[in-house]
Amino acid sequence: MTCRYTYQIATGGFNAADASEDITAALETAFSLTGPGDVIIGWRAQGDCYRQAADVTHRAGKRLWLWLPVFSELPQELSPIPAISYMGREQQGFEIMPGEDFQFACPTNAHNIEIAYTLYRRHFAHLPFDGVFLDKIRHASFAGGLENGLGCFCESCRDVYARQGVDADEIVQLIRNNPAAFLPADMRKCIYRFENEAVDRFYQAKANIITSAVAALTDRFLEHRLPVALDVFAPLLAYLVGQDLLALSVRAAFIKPMIYCITHAPAGLPFELKWLRDCFAPHDILARMGGDIDTLCSKESVKAQLRELKPDTLRPGFEINIVPDICESSPGYVASFAALLAESGFANAVLSWNLLGASGDNLKALSGCFYSTPT
Numbered sequence: 514m515t516c517r518y519t520y521q522i523a524t525g526g527f528n529a530a531d532a533s534e535d536i537t538a539a540l541e542t543a544f545s546l547t548g549p550g551d552v553i554i555g556w557r558a559q560g561d562c563y564r565q566a567a568d569v570t571h572r573a574g575k576r577l578w579l580w581l582p583v584f585s586e587l588p589q590e591l592s593p594i595p596a597i598s599y600m601g602r603e604q605q606g607f608e609i610m611p612g613e614d615f616q617f618a619c620p621t622n623a624h625n626i627e628i629a630y631t632l633y634r635r636h637f638a639h640l641p642f643d644g645v646f647l648d649k650i651r652h653a654s655f656a657g658g659l660e661n662g663l664g665c666f667c668e669s670c671r672d673v674y675a676r677q678g679v680d681a682d683e684i685v686q687l688i689r690n691n692p693a694a695f696l697p698a699d700m701r702k703c704i705y706r707f708e709n710e711a712v713d714r715f716y717q718a719k720a721n722i723i724t725s726a727v728a729a730l731t732d733r734f735l736e737h738r739l740p741v742a743l744d745v746f747a748p749l750l751a752y753l754v755g756q757d758l759l760a761l762s763v764r765a766a767f768i769k770p771m772i773y774c775i776t777h778a779p780a781g782l783p784f785e786l787k788w789l790r791d792c793f794a795p796h797d798i799l800a801r802m803g804g805d806i807d808t809l810c811s812k813e814s815v816k817a818q819l820r821e822l823k824p825d826t827l828r829p830g831f832e833i834n835i836v837p838d839i840c841e842s843s844p845g846y847v848a849s850f851a852a853l854l855a856e857s858g859f860a861n862a863v864l865s866w867n868l869l870g871a872s873g874d875n876l877k878a879l880s881g882c883f884y885s886t887p888t
């Protein structure tokens with residue numbers, strides 16, 4: 514079994530200073546070890562990095578994807594309208610990784626939806642990208658607290674909920690008086706179902722908001738003949754932030770579930786699961802989802818999650834970079850993850866989330882165990 518890898522390169526936030534990295538060397542080394550592949554790169558506005566990436570990628574006959582955030586990490590000068598918590602306050606962000614704030618904008622607001630497109634036109638439209646890879650297409654997660662995780666309760670979102678049969682005030686009363694109503698009862702096709710009908714409709718409405726926003730942006734970018742791919746949470750967590758993975762994959766060139774089993778930062782399974790557990794304590798929400806932090810980050814859990822998705826539209830992402838205290842990826846980890854994907858029948862994967870932070874040993878481990886370099 515061979516796997517085609519897609520490479521991800523993080524160049525920093527929009528306003529980050531040019532770091533003058535040698536993107537050419539990093540990609541040529543990776544291509545020689547683990548095979549040529551598509552490249553996802555973003556989203557610093559400055560520098561020569563995109564030209565270098567385009568040269569190497571296009572010479573190999575692969576596609577270059579512009580990595581863009583949609584509802585978080587947005588420049589303040591574009592005035593994103595913040596999401597409003599169920600307590601009526603602006604959703605609060607927090608900083609784990611430098612340059613990321615995880616403050617979310619309201620996903621219903623048309624101005625907010627347009628920002629990713631505005632950023633593309635302002636900074637990147639002159640560059641030879643083959644597609645756009647959208648990140649942060651979601652509501653805030655429970656990371657940072659229960660108040661963050663319920664979604665937006667601004668007037669526009671309340672109207673959307675009402676049109677879908679959801680009384681936002683009833684949801685607010687439920688979270689205050691009966692948080693157990695928010696424990697999922699079951700999962701089918703990556704969608705959690707809730708016994709409480711109001712909560713069930715509420716989560717459907719939240720997912721519809723994200724699906725609609727992505728559809729609007731997909732239309733926008735297709736006007737420029739740029740297909741759209743999506744960065745999404747792992748199936749275990751996606752629906753809780755409004756991502757209906759099967760609905761989102763219908764028009765996406767591919768989706769990349771972040772199967773980050775060793776990342777102690779947002780989108781990382783151990784990080785998000787810990788917050789989720791603590792937000793709903795003393796109720797055991799993780800037991801409803803099938804285990805505890807260890808079992809839900811295990812190989813068996815990953816296999817079960819991937820079974821729900823279609824391999825042809827999927828490029829699961831796993832960590833190859835090393836960030837001290839946040840993500841200690843190792844040759845053993847990447848090799849076992851690659852083997853797991855092969856057993857699950859996946860022919861594509863994304864080496865996440867930053868090739869520039871990957872050790873050479875991790876890439877060598879992948880070249881030896883999974884991808885057969887043509888001789």
Ligand SMILES: [Zn+2]
Pocket residue numbers: 596597619620621622665666667668669670671
């Ligand atoms: Zn809103």
